[in-house]
Amino acid sequence: MSEGRYLRPQRLDEAVDALKGGGWNLVAGGTDHYPARVVEQRPEDILDLTGLTDLRGIGEFPDHFRIGALTRWTDLIEAPLPGWFDGLKQAAREVGGVQIQNRGTIAGNLCNASPAADGVPALLSLDASVELASAGGVRILPLADFILGNRKTARRPHELMTAILTPKPARPARARFLKLGARRYLVISIVMVAGLLEVEEGRVAGARLAVGSCSAGAQRLPALEAALTGQPADAGLAMLATPEHLAGLSPIDDIRADAGYRRDAALILVRRCLADLGGLR
Amino acid sequence: MNTDLMVNGQAQRLDADPRTTLLDALRNYLHLMGTKKGCDHGQCGACTVLVNGRRINSCLTLACMHDGDEIVTIEGIGGPDDLSALQQAFIAHDGFQCGYCTPGQICSATAMLDEIAAGWASHATKNVASLPGLTVEEISERMSGNLCRCSAYPNIIDAILEVAAGKEQS
Numbered sequence: 128m129s130e131g132r133y134l135r136p137q138r139l140d141e142a143v144d145a146l147k148g149g150g151w152n153l154v155a156g157g158t159d160h161y162p163a164r165v166v167e168q169r170p171e172d173i174l175d176l177t178g179l180t181d182l183r184g185i186g187e188f189p190d191h192f193r194i195g196a197l198t199r200w201t202d203l204i205e206a207p208l209p210g211w212f213d214g215l216k217q218a219a220r221e222v223g224g225v226q227i228q229n230r231g232t233i234a235g236n237l238c239n240a241s242p243a244a245d246g247v248p249a250l251l252s253l254d255a256s257v258e259l260a261s262a263g264g265v266r267i268l269p270l271a272d273f274i275l276g277n278r279k280t281a282r283r284p285h286e287l288m289t290a291i292l293t294p295k296p297a298r299p300a301r302a303r304f305l306k307l308g309a310r311r312y313l314v315i316s317i318v319m320v321a322g323l324l325e326v327e328e329g330r331v332a333g334a335r336l337a338v339g340s341c342s343a344g345a346q347r348l349p350a351l352e353a354a355l356t357g358q359p360a361d362a363g364l365a366m367l368a369t370p371e372h373l374a375g376l377s378p379i380d381d382i383r384a385d386a387g388y389r390r391d392a393a394l395i396l397v398r399r400c401l402a403d404l405g406g407l408r
Numbered sequence: 409m410n411t412d413l414m415v416n417g418q419a420q421r422l423d424a425d426p427r428t429t430l431l432d433a434l435r436n437y438l439h440l441m442g443t444k445k446g447c448d449h450g451q452c453g454a455c456t457v458l459v460n461g462r463r464i465n466s467c468l469t470l471a472c473m474h475d476g477d478e479i480v481t482i483e484g485i486g487g488p489d490d491l492s493a494l495q496q497a498f499i500a501h502d503g504f505q506c507g508y509c510t511p512g513q514i515c516s517a518t519a520m521l522d523e524i525a526a527g528w529a530s531h532a533t534k535n536v537a538s539l540p541g542l543t544v545e546e547i548s549e550r551m552s553g554n555l556c557r558c559s560a561y562p563n564i565i566d567a568i569l570e571v572a573a574g575k576e577q578s
Contacts, residue, residue: 133426133472158465161467168427177473226463229462
């Protein structure tokens with residue numbers, strides 16, 4: 128049996144050059160690569176991205192932050208970042224255990240596009256975009272347009288995600304992430320909620336809420352975001368969230384929970400998130 | 409393909425299929441049987457080793473991705489004649505029953521104590537701006553990547569707390 132090819136480029140131009148030929152499975156942290164292969168190892172061509180060390184790390188620019196594609200969850204947790212990253216940091220601390228956080232990359236979480244990917248709701252609430260590079264150049268897509276469904280993304284086979292870009296909020300902002308699993312630790316999420324509020328003169332000047340694990344890809348809640356805008360920023364925000372605001376979700380029955388439970392839990396988590404965000408000083 | 413690894417301070421050259429996990433390389437090629445295969449997909453932590461000082465699940469990574477890396481397994485942490493402080497504390501506190509998860513628990517706890525010393529916050533840390541306290545809740549959270557199906561958790565936590573308290577005083 129053929130082993131398959133293995134390539135570990137050290138520079139981005141080598142990597143995108145190799146991708147022109149197609150057929151590669153891209154591996155970085157690998158935390159979701161191997162579990163799918165335990166039962167049967169099959170020949171495959173592995174493009175190991177971990178040599179592209181320039182793609183690891185977080186940089187600040189005048190109007191945005193740039194999170195390199197190979198930035199690991201632990202890197203994010205350790206980085207000194209403004210308060211509006213607190214939601215993403217909370218998500219990072221709940222991605223598996225520390226052993227997983229030490230290997231798993233943020234771009235891998237996005238490219239893998241699991242409906243239960245913990246990073247997606249938090250990055251949607253940060254209004255993130257992703258940068259994709261190929262031999263032909265670079266393009267930038269809003270994250271919401273990048274994730275197309277369960278394990279489906281807009282990444283073309285010859286493209287590589289190089290960074291995640293998050294704009295700086297125009298006003299003082301606060302952020303939270305809540306996750307519900309069957310137990311406290313090391314579980315795949317049943318429901319997750321991420322929220323970011325921009326607050327000015329005691330009122331909500333902008334809101335972004337996203338729910339994960341309740342549709343093929345995490346969803347923003349635009350009707351709720353509109354209802355929150357202009358309201359006093361206090362714990363009373365929680366009761367503004369109604370079941371109708373979650374009508375756009377399409378939860379499924381699976382081994383972790385049934386759809387009705389997910390819908391109920393999502394509303395409760397949204398309300399808790401808003402109570403928490405509104406109550407912050 | 410060939411991969412050069414530094415395992416427990418010794419240079420090792422591995423000649424294996426690129427799809428070989430680091431766990432299988434350690435056990436089947438280097439015959440270091442202390443690292444255990446529990447679930448083989450990143451849920452139990454029995455295969456935890458240190459790579460360049462960081463704890464990772466060796467079942468979730470390919471050996472060839474670690475060319476040039478420094479790897480420490482339970483054999484490198486201490487043997488019967490030179491037990492580490494954590495190994496001694498696990499014995500003193502009966503921090504196991506069947507013992508299968510123990511090498512992973514000890515590798516993980518070894519790295520965790522370094523993380524606490526470096527001041528990293530965890531999900532259980534109430535105030536992320538302050539140094540993490542050595543509470544049962546904090547240790548449980550930080551060790552959540554290591555399961556013990558005999559449920560020796562109270563004794564495991566006692567063992568870790570004893571060593572952590574000793575480090576704080578020294």
